[in-house]
Amino acid sequence: MELSHEANDRDRFYRRTFVLVTCVVLALALFRILTPFLGPMLWAAFLAFLLYPLHLRLTRLLRNRPQASALLLTFAVLILFLGPLGAMAAAFAAQVGDLVRHGQELLANRTSSNGFDLASVPWPWAQDLLARLESLFDIDATQIGNWLRQGANEVLHWLASMGGRVFLGAIGTVVGFVLMLFLLFFFVRDGRDFLATARELIPMEEEQKSRLFDHLAAVTRAMVLGTGLTALIQGTLVGIAFLIVGLPSPLVFAVIAVLASLLPFGGTALVWVPAALVLAAQGRWGATIFMVIWGALLVSLVDNVVRPMLVSGRANVGTLTVFIGVLGGLAAFGAIGLFLGPVVLALIIALLRLFVEVRRAETVVVAPAVAAPVAAAPTAPQPPSTPSAE
Numbered sequence: 001m002e003l004s005h006e007a008n009d010r011d012r013f014y015r016r017t018f019v020l021v022t023c024v025v026l027a028l029a030l031f032r033i034l035t036p037f038l039g040p041m042l043w044a045a046f047l048a049f050l051l052y053p054l055h056l057r058l059t060r061l062l063r064n065r066p067q068a069s070a071l072l073l074t075f076a077v078l079i080l081f082l083g084p085l086g087a088m089a090a091a092f093a094a095q096v097g098d099l100v101r102h103g104q105e106l107l108a109n110r111t112s113s114n115g116f117d118l119a120s121v122p123w124p125w126a127q128d129l130l131a132r133l134e135s136l137f138d139i140d141a142t143q144i145g146n147w148l149r150q151g152a153n154e155v156l157h158w159l160a161s162m163g164g165r166v167f168l169g170a171i172g173t174v175v176g177f178v179l180m181l182f183l184l185f186f187f188v189r190d191g192r193d194f195l196a197t198a199r200e201l202i203p204m205e206e207e208q209k210s211r212l213f214d215h216l217a218a219v220t221r222a223m224v225l226g227t228g229l230t231a232l233i234q235g236t237l238v239g240i241a242f243l244i245v246g247l248p249s250p251l252v253f254a255v256i257a258v259l260a261s262l263l264p265f266g267g268t269a270l271v272w273v274p275a276a277l278v279l280a281a282q283g284r285w286g287a288t289i290f291m292v293i294w295g296a297l298l299v300s301l302v303d304n305v306v307r308p309m310l311v312s313g314r315a316n317v318g319t320l321t322v323f324i325g326v327l328g329g330l331a332a333f334g335a336i337g338l339f340l341g342p343v344v345l346a347l348i349i350a351l352l353r354l355f356v357e358v359r360r361a362e363t364v365v366v367a368p369a370v371a372a373p374v375a376a377a378p379t380a381p382q383p384p385s386t387p388s389a390e
Contacts (some may be wrong), residue, residue, distance in 0.1 A: 022092065023174075037183075040177075040183055041180075042333060042340060044184040044187045045188075047077060047184055050190050051073050055188050057070050067189055070185050074181055074185045077181065211354070216343065216347055216350070223342050227342075228338070230303060231258045233302050234299050234302050235255060236258075239253065241295065244290070245275075245279060245290060245291060247279075253275070256271055262338070264354060273295070319348070321342055321345045322342050331339020
């Protein structure tokens, strides 16, 4: 009997070990298979989530035909990207090229005219600084000029090699975009079934799963509307200001302002404040005052007024969560990481809070159950008193 019991335990151990090893091997193989398509898959899933309410309405209008609705929405995304966004991308690439050429010419002129000779700098404060550096670190103006010249040459070589990288990047972007559209159709059409299957696999109570999914949906919409749309409006305003005052490459700096607005410190001021300083250095005081008023009042007003209006009624994402999520998401996932990073961190925070709530609830339930027998324990019966013999 004991031998049979040990054999059953051994068989159970081997079965569990086999299942675990098989799952690990299949998970690694699946990860290797999906890694080349991870970017397009994430973009397709993200767009499908945003388009899902529209998909439900369009499906009802088309008499319950989800396939036709998914096809129309995929075609609409194609038109949107190839139309306005395609033209904007072309203009952005052209302005980046102009900005790169301007930087190359400026660096080449400084190098050819010996503009890095710091010993001839006319400013007294610069001469004092150079003298202090030489006395403290034994570094003279000639060494600093040589370092600047070497750095300028390296920048020029790097800019010259950017053409091939941009071409290869453009080809990869086109291929990824086509793949994203292909996946978007299936994610829009079958997204509800995918979500229902994933929901069934989560080992939680139904109420907890509902709270978790509702929180993730609210966080994602808050990121898109509250953070993404606010950053887009602020970047557009900065680009308009650059266009009005006549600064070069307004679209490039508008995109930079969009990214800077996601930072918890500085924000779009990291773009329009240097622009105001450049205008002041050029002696354009009217344009300088306009840039300062435009940035300090109008652009900041969007962050302080529009963002709370867009996030109102949705899950608000903390500044630190957005900052770490945006930077880490960009490094890990690319452009989609702008939204995916904060959402992943919000999911982790939501799971931790849910775990703490469950633990507290279990503690509250267990404590009275342990204390109840002690409180309700009957007192031991006292023996009847016998009359004392007198």
